[in-house]
Amino acid sequence: MTPILQIRDLQVSYYTDLGRATALNRVNLDLNPGEKLGLVGESGSGKSTMALAMMRMIKAPGRIESGSVTVGGVDLITLNDEEMRLARLSRIAYIPQGAMNSLNPVLRIGAQMVDAIKAHIPNMSQADMTEQCMQSLESVDLKRNVFQMYAHELSGGMKQRVCIAIGILLKPQVIIADEPTSALDVVTQRQVMETIDRVQKEMGAAVILIGHDMGLMAQFVDKVAVMYAGRLTEVSTVRDMFSKPMHPYAQALIKSLPNLSNKGVFQGIAGLAPSLLRIPNGCAFHPRCPQAMDVCKTTVPDVKEYEGNRLVACHLYTEGA
Amino acid sequence: MANLLEFRNVTKTYTRGYFAEAGTTALADFSMTLKEDEPTIMTVAGESGSGKTTLAMLLLGFIDPTKGEILYKGKNINKLRGDDRLNYRREVQAVFQDPFAVFNPFYTVDHLLTVPIEKFKLAKSKADARNKMEEALSSVGLRPEDILGRFPHQLSGGQRQRINVARALLLKPRVLVADEPVSMVDASLRANILESLRGLHRDHGVSIIYITHDLTTAYHVANSIVVLYKGGVMEAGDIDNVIQKPQHPYTRLLIDSIPWPDVDRRWGSDGMMVKESETTDKGGKGCRFAARCPHVKDSCLHIPPPLYRVGQTQVASCVLYDNNPVLPATQLTDVLPV
Numbered sequence: 055m056t057p058i059l060q061i062r063d064l065q066v067s068y069y070t071d072l073g074r075a076t077a078l079n080r081v082n083l084d085l086n087p088g089e090k091l092g093l094v095g096e097s098g099s100g101k102s103t104m105a106l107a108m109m110r111m112i113k114a115p116g117r118i119e120s121g122s123v124t125v126g127g128v129d130l131i132t133l134n135d136e137e138m139r140l141a142r143l144s145r146i147a148y149i150p151q152g153a154m155n156s157l158n159p160v161l162r163i164g165a166q167m168v169d170a171i172k173a174h175i176p177n178m179s180q181a182d183m184t185e186q187c188m189q190s191l192e193s194v195d196l197k198r199n200v201f202q203m204y205a206h207e208l209s210g211g212m213k214q215r216v217c218i219a220i221g222i223l224l225k226p227q228v229i230i231a232d233e234p235t236s237a238l239d240v241v242t243q244r245q246v247m248e249t250i251d252r253v254q255k256e257m258g259a260a261v262i263l264i265g266h267d268m269g270l271m272a273q274f275v276d277k278v279a280v281m282y283a284g285r286l287t288e289v290s291t292v293r294d295m296f297s298k299p300m301h302p303y304a305q306a307l308i309k310s311l312p313n314l315s316n317k318g319v320f321q322g323i324a325g326l327a328p329s330l331l332r333i334p335n336g337c338a339f340h341p342r343c344p345q346a347m348d349v350c351k352t353t354v355p356d357v358k359e360y361e362g363n364r365l366v367a368c369h370l371y372t373e374g375a
Numbered sequence: 376m377a378n379l380l381e382f383r384n385v386t387k388t389y390t391r392g393y394f395a396e397a398g399t400t401a402l403a404d405f406s407m408t409l410k411e412d413e414p415t416i417m418t419v420a421g422e423s424g425s426g427k428t429t430l431a432m433l434l435l436g437f438i439d440p441t442k443g444e445i446l447y448k449g450k451n452i453n454k455l456r457g458d459d460r461l462n463y464r465r466e467v468q469a470v471f472q473d474p475f476a477v478f479n480p481f482y483t484v485d486h487l488l489t490v491p492i493e494k495f496k497l498a499k500s501k502a503d504a505r506n507k508m509e510e511a512l513s514s515v516g517l518r519p520e521d522i523l524g525r526f527p528h529q530l531s532g533g534q535r536q537r538i539n540v541a542r543a544l545l546l547k548p549r550v551l552v553a554d555e556p557v558s559m560v561d562a563s564l565r566a567n568i569l570e571s572l573r574g575l576h577r578d579h580g581v582s583i584i585y586i587t588h589d590l591t592t593a594y595h596v597a598n599s600i601v602v603l604y605k606g607g608v609m610e611a612g613d614i615d616n617v618i619q620k621p622q623h624p625y626t627r628l629l630i631d632s633i634p635w636p637d638v639d640r641r642w643g644s645d646g647m648m649v650k651e652s653e654t655t656d657k658g659g660k661g662c663r664f665a666a667r668c669p670h671v672k673d674s675c676l677h678i679p680p681p682l683y684r685v686g687q688t689q690v691a692s693c694v695l696y697d698n699n700p701v702l703p704a705t706q707l708t709d710v711l712p713v
Binding site: 096097210238239240241242243244247248266267268269270271272273274292293296297308310311312321322327 | 567588629636638641
């Protein structure tokens with residue numbers, strides 16, 4: 055299968071008063087149609103930057119330095135602004151964090167949805183547009199009358215579903231969901247995630263779910279990519295990731311999870327995430343890594359492929375190889 | 376045994392002006408006691424709109440109950456004056472959900488610690504105050520030299536939240552209300568903050584009321600749990616029993632919806648799915664959960680079910696258990712272990 059999304063050597067920097075912060079450092083990633091990938095990491099690890107870079111929505115002082123993002127054979131980075139505008143939503147859609155704040159409070163939901171279609175297909179008839187919006191609302195389990203409502207008339211879960219409905223309006227090939235449920239409680243969270251899951255299956259789109267809730271990842275995704283200080287440290291199937299994580303950071307992350315069998319045991323990860331302005335030499339994780347070796351302090355580990363299509367960037371596994 | 380804190384049939388109704396129809400009952404006839412010599416960690420769980428934050432606000436005296444009263448060491452907290460009030464303000468502390476909103480961005484973070492020291496005259500001298508601050512910060516795993524003199528924007532969310540815990544520690548409270556203290560911090564820091572809270576309970580004998588919708592963390596820190604739905608107690612008891620053998624359909628739904636970090640325990644295997652309530656039912660009559668309950672019967676719609684005992688340390692407010700003995704709502708604390 056040819057991947058629907060190919061990210062090659064993507065590098066993003068923010069130029070701040072204190073120096074250049076490399077938020078995304080030579081990231082490579084492939085995603086097949088219908089695949090669900092979870093992108094996890096601490097705050098500041100570059101998850102959201104990666105999403106914004108894929109949408110080409112990085113704002114100054116940030117800049118995409120190099121690399122390519124290919125969706126269905128088209129490199130988004132080389133498109134001009136107008137082509138990119140058309141590609142957003144029709145090729146690649148972004149469901150933002152905090153649905154509460156992303157809808158316009160003074161426009162009806164329907165008007166906002168119609169706006170999105172108009173921007174892409176200006177000569178579609180009004181009736182067709184309305185029908186397409188209604189269908190999109192129905193596919194996320196909302197009633198047709200939501201079309202006439204304002205954002206304040208909806209609950210948090212319903213607003214998040216409206217955002218999903220807008221995201222899938224033009225049947226994109228890649229959907230990026232940035233912590234779509236972080237503001238919702240568990241019951242609503244489950245319903246929203248099941249909605250995304252069903253819609254994704256119907257459309258055959260690839261989904262990137264960004265978040266730090268490993269529980270949600272275990273429930274939802276096929277593959278997990280762990281980010282640390284702007285680099286991918288491990289990409290594995292969800293089962294491998296939870297049963298035998300390879301990278302020490304992934305191991306610590308899995309160990310820090312509370313579950314029913316280890317009541318009362320808390321194992322946080324010692325130390326703090328590094329500032330992107332002062333990323334340690336060598337492997338960025340080495341100051342916090344319990345298994346750090348001398349080579350980790352000097353050399354950045356390359357991403358290598360291991361059994362079961364796992365990608366890991368760690369010196370532990372290259373010894374003797 | 377003296378009661379430290381007591382909720383007596385507390386009801387809080389939010390009304391919309393004098394002419395509007397019946398308001399929203401955020402907390403209905405809630406009774407609970409915390410004993411003075413038995414510090415505990417109690418979880419109050421529920422979805423948004425279940426009344427858990429109202430409970431916190433009532434307990435902190437920010438809002439007055441519509442009916443009933445809240446007693447602190449035998450005195451109604453809304454009528455405390457003078458020294459009693461100051462004492463209550465010092466001994467009942469809070470850690471809030473959002474570690475970003477509680478700081479004033481114009482002051483260094485020291486401000487959050489020096490104000491209570493001055494207000495409650497905790498230190499004899501400047502040096503003593505400094506020592507106390509450093510001690511409190513170290514005990515939540517922060518290095519004072521990294522923290523003092525910094526501005527809030529220079530610190531991470533986890534650090535800020537731990538400063539809040541340190542502040543609570545500084546005042547040596549008897550009761551700490553923690554309203555979703557970890558919902559805005561990363562998973563890896565969650566463990567550290569929860570550990571600081573547990574240390575506060577273990578080493579300083581502080582009773583903690585842990586308000587959350589996250590039953591996984593609740594299970595790890597708490598001794599007992601009260602599950603609220605639309606202001607009413609649905610299920611309560613020993614946390615191990617409630618989490619492992621939930622009896623009320625609502626608790627089952629909540630527990631079933633937890634995204635367990637375990638690939639072998641996926642959602643929806645037992646297919647108990649309840650529609651998000653699209654109707655804004657007024658509450659009042661009948662069981663509050665009836666509109667979403669898969670086991671709903673006619674009898675549910677008329678009288679709210681009382682708390683039925685479903686075990687030594689567990690009660691559920693559901694007619695499915697109407698053969699079991701009833702526990703009066705005022706004796707809820709009997710089934711909450713410490």
